[in-house]
Amino acid sequence: MSTSPKHAHSSSSNNKEERPRFFDPKVKNLCWAKADVVPGRHPDRWRKDAAGNVVCKRFCNCHGCLCFEYDHIIPYSKGGESTVENCQILQTRVNRFKSDKDWVEKTELQGFSCDLKFADKELDIIEMAVYGDVIRPDPVASKAESGYFGMTIGLILHSWMEAFLDKVAVMFHCLGS
Incomplete structure (x- = not known):
């Protein structure tokens, strides 16, 4: 059973089963693990987001170029579940652009990526x-x-x-x- 906060499908319907709004820690770990590895970097510390940006695991939910957030591929607001299959990591600014859009092309995501690249x-x-x-x-x-x-x-x-x-x-x- 998920320990994530719950949010009902519809506030007007009490008979519908509630579903988690946020990714639980287990899903977050699996989501991180399925992201592309950064060559030459430790995979527990560094990954590439869905747009190919390098992000650091310690920089979750912040606003820098190495920061990221866990994103619903199909937005929660459009019925997307908080499961590992519907989870991806995205650089924070890219996630803010994506917002509640679904199936955004990788090239479009890259266009909103931070311009800084680190040696x-x-x-x-x-x-x-x-x-x-x-x-x-x-x-x-x-x-x-x-x-x-x-x-x-x-x-x-x-x-x-x-x-x-x-x-x-x-x-x-x-x-x-």
């Missing part, structure tokens, strides 16, 4: 800041991150992070003046 180094910095480490899914990269090479990568990431934080500090200092 691998930038995603590494973001992952380090959000999770405290960078995990690679493939064994070759995992080997490279341990031992001497891993120490070198760690030092490089640390220096990138320091430079990034210095730039952010300067930006906020300028804004505060």
Whole structure:
């Protein structure tokens, strides 16, 4: 039985069975798992949405370029159920465009995607800041991150992070003046 909040099909009909309005945690996990994997990134942390945008699992229900929401492919308002088959992840701004439309073409969704694209180094910095480490899914990269090479990568990431934080500090200092 779903633990999702319930919402009746029609407020005027008490004899109709209620259906969940939101995706429950199990459906969300399955929905995330069925999304395309980002090559070279850990699948528990990074996925591609239905428009091909890279999104981060920690950035659910926010408004940045790496943020996403769980979307009803067939909108709830048009009878769509809160099931894994009717669930997809969408970058937040794309989901806001899609709204209650159903069967929107991928190219149309891409047209409303955030224009920013992140390089691998930038995603590494973001992952380090959000999770405290960078995990690679493939064994070759995992080997490279341990031992001497891993120490070198760690030092490089640390220096990138320091430079990034210095730039952010300067930006906020300028804004505060």
